[in-house]
Amino acid sequence: MKTKTAGRRSSGSHCRPAKLWQLRLYLVGQTPKSLMAFANLKKICESHLKGHYRITVIDLVKQPQLAKGDQILAIPTVVRKLPKPVRTILGNLSDTDHLLVGLDLRAVD
Amino acid sequence: MKNNGHKSTSPTAGLPKCPTGIQGLDEITGGGLPRGRPTLVCGGTGCGKTLLAAEFLVRGAVQFGEPGVFMAFEETEAELKANVASLGFDLAGLIRRKKIAIDYVHIERSEVQESGEYDLEGLFVRLNHAIDSIGARRVVLDTLEALFASLPNEAILRAELRRLFRWLKDKGVTAVITAERGRDQLTRHGLEEYVSDCVILLDHRVNEQIATRHLRVVKYRGALHGTNEFPFLIGDEGISVLPITSLGLNHKISVERIATGIPRLDAMLGGRGFFRGSSILLTGTPGTGKTIVAANFAQAACRRGERTLFFSFEESPNQIIRNMHSIGLRLEPLVKRGLLRFHAARPSLYGLEMHLATMFKEIAAFQPHVVIVDPITSLMDAGTASECRAMVTRLVDYLKAGQVTTLFTSLTQAGHALQQSEASMSSLMDSWLLLQDFEGNGERNRVLYVLKARGMAHSNQIREFLISDRGIDLVDAYIGPSGVLTGAARVAQTAREKAEALASQQEAARRQRELKRKRAALEQQITGLRSEHEASAEELRQIDEQVGRQTRLLTTERTELGRLRQADISVAASTRGNSKPKSKR
Numbered sequence: 001m002k003t004k005t006a007g008r009r010s011s012g013s014h015c016r017p018a019k020l021w022q023l024r025l026y027l028v029g030q031t032p033k034s035l036m037a038f039a040n041l042k043k044i045c046e047s048h049l050k051g052h053y054r055i056t057v058i059d060l061v062k063q064p065q066l067a068k069g070d071q072i073l074a075i076p077t078v079v080r081k082l083p084k085p086v087r088t089i090l091g092n093l094s095d096t097d098h099l100l101v102g103l104d105l106r107a108v109d
Numbered sequence: 110m111k112n113n114g115h116k117s118t119s120p121t122a123g124l125p126k127c128p129t130g131i132q133g134l135d136e137i138t139g140g141g142l143p144r145g146r147p148t149l150v151c152g153g154t155g156c157g158k159t160l161l162a163a164e165f166l167v168r169g170a171v172q173f174g175e176p177g178v179f180m181a182f183e184e185t186e187a188e189l190k191a192n193v194a195s196l197g198f199d200l201a202g203l204i205r206r207k208k209i210a211i212d213y214v215h216i217e218r219s220e221v222q223e224s225g226e227y228d229l230e231g232l233f234v235r236l237n238h239a240i241d242s243i244g245a246r247r248v249v250l251d252t253l254e255a256l257f258a259s260l261p262n263e264a265i266l267r268a269e270l271r272r273l274f275r276w277l278k279d280k281g282v283t284a285v286i287t288a289e290r291g292r293d294q295l296t297r298h299g300l301e302e303y304v305s306d307c308v309i310l311l312d313h314r315v316n317e318q319i320a321t322r323h324l325r326v327v328k329y330r331g332a333l334h335g336t337n338e339f340p341f342l343i344g345d346e347g348i349s350v351l352p353i354t355s356l357g358l359n360h361k362i363s364v365e366r367i368a369t370g371i372p373r374l375d376a377m378l379g380g381r382g383f384f385r386g387s388s389i390l391l392t393g394t395p396g397t398g399k400t401i402v403a404a405n406f407a408q409a410a411c412r413r414g415e416r417t418l419f420f421s422f423e424e425s426p427n428q429i430i431r432n433m434h435s436i437g438l439r440l441e442p443l444v445k446r447g448l449l450r451f452h453a454a455r456p457s458l459y460g461l462e463m464h465l466a467t468m469f470k471e472i473a474a475f476q477p478h479v480v481i482v483d484p485i486t487s488l489m490d491a492g493t494a495s496e497c498r499a500m501v502t503r504l505v506d507y508l509k510a511g512q513v514t515t516l517f518t519s520l521t522q523a524g525h526a527l528q529q530s531e532a533s534m535s536s537l538m539d540s541w542l543l544l545q546d547f548e549g550n551g552e553r554n555r556v557l558y559v560l561k562a563r564g565m566a567h568s569n570q571i572r573e574f575l576i577s578d579r580g581i582d583l584v585d586a587y588i589g590p591s592g593v594l595t596g597a598a599r600v601a602q603t604a605r606e607k608a609e610a611l612a613s614q615q616e617a618a619r620r621q622r623e624l625k626r627k628r629a630a631l632e633q634q635i636t637g638l639r640s641e642h643e644a645s646a647e648e649l650r651q652i653d654e655q656v657g658r659q660t661r662l663l664t665t666e667r668t669e670l671g672r673l674r675q676a677d678i679s680v681a682a683s684t685r686g687n688s689k690p691k692s693k694r
Contacts, residue, residue: 026231028230028231028234033226033228037225040225060230060231060234061234064234064235064237064238065238067231067234067235067238068212068235071214071215071216072231072234072235073214073216073229073231073232073235073256073259073260074227074228074229074230074231074232074260075227075228075229075230075231075234076227077227077231085220086220087220087222088216088220088221088222089221089222089223089224090221090222090223090224090227090260091223091224091225091226091227092224092225092226092227093224093225094224094225094226095223095224095225096224098222098223098224098225099222099224101222102222102223102224
């Protein structure tokens with residue numbers, strides 16, 4: 001896992017700022033867990049991807065049919081749609097290190 | 110026991126049941142799976158878990174009007190459709206008509222990163238959405254345990270699964286959860302501790318190179334159920350479980366009698382043949398003509414316009430037709446008219462259960478009046494003795510319930526032990542005919558006994574069984590001082606007897622003639638004597654006459670003399686007649 005991330009670091013660091021990051025945050029209702037996940041994601045994106053990201057929040061209470069498309073089981077889940085490849089992070093995103101690894105963002109600074 | 114359970118649970122309905130529609134399973138479980146509760150189906154690889162679950166869902170949608178959700182964790186929707194289509198289920202059509210919804214759940218562990226706490230609310234949302242979108246009453250989760258491989262955090266997973274089962278109950282859906290068989294426990298990840306209402310265990314075993322699947326209801330809370338292991342099979346119409354106890358001894362009974370096709374045999378069976386719906390065992394050593402008797406029986410049934418199904422485990426249909434032709438039995442026209450159907454299969458082709466299921470299916474499709482199994486002993490090779498007995502029991506019960514008359518032929522080895530070896534099976538049979546070889550005088554002859562025939566007066570006599578190009582004939586075997594004689598010996602004995610009879614006849618005629626002659630001689634003698642007798646009588650009469658005449662002459666002479674003497678003869682003559690002159694003299 002770690003070697004994989006290390007390999008991506010060199011290639012990803014150059015093209016990264018040019019691209020727009022598309023992130024989807026899947027939630028079920030406005031629970032404290034949901035709000036916490038959103039806050040954590042926002043914080044990381046602001047510090048690492050300022051101006052280059054877009055977070056789409058999908059509330060499965062309102063749009064349950066969307067869960068199938070990204071194979072959502074766990075809530076909350078963040079799916080990095082762009083840049084490819086698609087990556088998935090489960091949890092309330094309180095573990096920043098794991099979140100950065102999951103998003104392949106750790107190498108930036 | 111199981112029957113009681115079956116009976117008492119279905120009418121009183123202590124626990125609402127959800128019929129699966131799977132052949133036999135509803136009988137074992139007394140009406141189906143517990144309604145509104147999750148059922149765990151566990152088993153090893155390839156024992157039919159997914160199929161059982163899919164059939165539960167499809168039959169629910171098709172037969173019971175209960176839409177269902179299939180949540181697949183292992184197979185994709187396309188794979189599932191293809192697999193189920195091979196069993197004759199049109200999954201795609203059911204999905205189009207919103208009877209079934211499939212949701213393929215898949216997570217690649219390597220693409221997933223965990224960060225902080227989470228729950229499986231997404232799974233609930235998806236399931237809920239699928240259930241609500243078609244109004245599902247049934248849910249299948251196949252195989253939920255795949256999540257243990259996809260999700261890194263087992264603690265969360267376990268907590269969520271517990272919640273899921275409770276949620277399913279609250280939702281009121283009847284759920285089937287499949288799980289892989291574990292080494293020391295029922296399931297690999299101990300799912301049985303969450304699902305406590307009904308646990309069904311599937312098993313796939315190979316015994317003497319023949320694989321058989323078994324099903325066992327390990328647990329069924331609040332209901333009596335068949336606890337035995339039941340063989341089941343996957344045919345081209347889905348799963349069928351074959352419960353031994355699914356049928357009881359309460360079939361309708363017919364008093365109608367049907368002819369055997371051999372008039373003399375009918376005569377031995379109280380003159381009218383077998384009872385309709387009875388089971389008949391025909392045992393015999395090799396080459397005693399079992400198939401011929403069976404074919405005769407079939408032909409007789411077809412002539413009455415009854416459908417006959419002939420299961421052949423030794424010969425191909427064409428071979429039977431040809432062979433029967435040689436004794437004057439023409440079966441081909443009957444086949445063409447659709448009255449006679451053959452089903453031939455090698456016993457070793459598949460396991461006993463598969464044979465039984467195939468037979469059940471053929472019987473259900475053809476609806477025969479008469480079924481012939483030739484020979485039942487061939488099937489014994491496909492399973493153990495107890496399995497075979499169980500199978501025959503089920504077959505007999507099934508056929509009796511349908512009032513189908515069945516003739517089982519049974520091949521036995523020569524010797525008298527055969528009666529003992531067949532004893533276990535014979536108790537299932539209503540009638541038992543025995544064909545035997547009689548060896549002697551350099552030849553073998555066939556004889557037939559009726560060993561038993563329940564409910565009818567039957568002959569206790571041995572009959573010689575003759576097969577000629579005109580068919581079968583039964584003749585009385587010769588029973589004399591030197592024992593039972595058959596074949597040439599019987600013919601010789603009959604000839605000898607004939608000669609003896611002829612001789613004694615001639616002797617009698619001769620004596621008759623002699624007596625006649627004697628009598629004629631006597632008669633002649635009698636006639637001679639009689640004429641002699643008559644002659645002497647004549648003589649006597651003549652003497653008498655002569656004497657009379659002389660007397661008269663004397664009297665007249667005397668009268669004349671008196672008149673001449675002028676005596677008072679006139680007075681004397683008028684008063685005293687002849688005496689006076691006489692006294693005067």
